[in-house]
Amino acid sequence: MSQETGSTGKRPTLRAQLRDGWLLSAGCFDAWSAKLAEHVGFSSLHFSGGAFHTSQFAYAGMVYTMPEVASQVGRITAAVDIPILADLDTGFGGVEDILRATRELERAGAGGIHIEDVPFPITRNGAQGPAVIPKSEAVGRVKAALAARTDPDFLVVGRTDSTVSVDDLIERSNLFLEAGADVAFPLVRAVEVDGRRLAELPPPERLEWYRRxxxxxxxxxxxxxxxxxxxxxxxxRDVGFTWVIVPLVAFNAATAAMTLALREALEDGRASRYFTDHPNPLTPSQYMKLVGYDRVAEHEREFGGAETADDEGES
Known part of the structure; x- marks a missing residue:
């Protein structure tokens, strides 16, 4: 349960939500984006490594570390009462690093992690390196994450970024599931089909490939x-996916909004046109409630030791 939200009851698990049916998770990269997703009605979250990376460093050459991810996930889980799937990337190194990273993300309150089969460190400079690691090594990563978890409700999701073929994508996904992964995560858009990326095919053809x-x-x-x-x-959902995550909707929306508003503010110092066209959907009272001003006031009354005027008059 989130200590900061003041809610009661145990945080629901991703495993229970999947068992109950289809799942849609909002991408987040900090506590505020997570809080807003919860506020509008999402029942689960996805922590995007890519959005976190850009929001923290704004430089592709900077490599973030496991403690930084665990710390950010901990801040998010303290702010909301809905479960989160965290992007563990490659596990931040070798087998021992994967074991430690999984434990730290579980300790930070994540409801699960996904781990992928690209080489470590992840190339972010556009250079074309090996697409994916060998199958045996990829399966080993999943097994290490499974061995490290202590909570049986903590999900381990095996992700493959294979672009070789649909057959390879399917085989790797099944190997992860055979190893014990709870969910398979094939990155379907990038896979090659007859010399073209699946994402380049007409939508009806893409849906047929998704079904297969x-x-x-x-x-x-x-x-x-x-x-x-x-x-x-x-x-x-209709083609058969059990779970859909929208990892970059909040990040891309925030990027677009900040760019437009700041560009206008540079012109006149007000950005009044932007806010006229895009009024804040949160009222001041809603904002204050979301960030916990009411709880702050309650805590001050209960623990702050400040005397009221009546108290002083009685002494």
Whole structure:
């Protein structure tokens, strides 16, 4: 349970939510984006490593570390009462690093992690390196994460970024599930089909390929939605995906909004046109409630030791 929210009851688990049915998770990169997702009605979250990386460093050459991720996830889980799937990237190194990273993310309050099969360190300079690591090494990463978890409700999701072929994507996903992964996460948009990326095919053809991928993977499958805004969440659900995450919707929206407002503020110091066209959906009272001003006041009354005027008059 989040200590900061003042809520009662145990935080729901991703495992229970998946067991109850289909799941849609909002991407977040800090406590405020997570809080807003919870406020509008999302029941689960996804911590985006890419959005976190850019928001913290704004430089592709900077490598973030596991303690930084664990610390940020801890701040998020303290702010909300809904579960979060955290991006563990490659596990931040070798086997021992994966073991430690999984434990730290579980300790930080994450409801699960996904770990991927690209080489470590992840290349962020656009250079074309090996697409994915060997299957045996990729499966070993999943097994290490599984061995490290202590909470049986903590999900381990095996992600493959294979672009070789649909067959390779399916095989790797099934190997992760056979190793014990709770969910498979094939990065379907980037895979090659007849010399073209699947994302470049006409939408009806892409949906047919998605159906085949989901049908031939022997377990729950999560996918990324909202990236190119081609398919709705319900369309992805209808082709068979168990879980859809929208990792960059909040980040991209925030980037667009800040750019437009700041550009106008540079012109006149007010950005009044922007805020006229995009009024804040939160009232001042809603904002104050979301950030906990009421709890701060209650804590001051209970623990602050400040005397009221009546108290002083009685002494």
């Amino acid at each position: 991928i989901v049908r031939e993977i022997d377990g729950p499958v999560v996918t990324v939605g909202g990236v190119d805004r081609t398919f709705s969440a319900s369309e992805l």
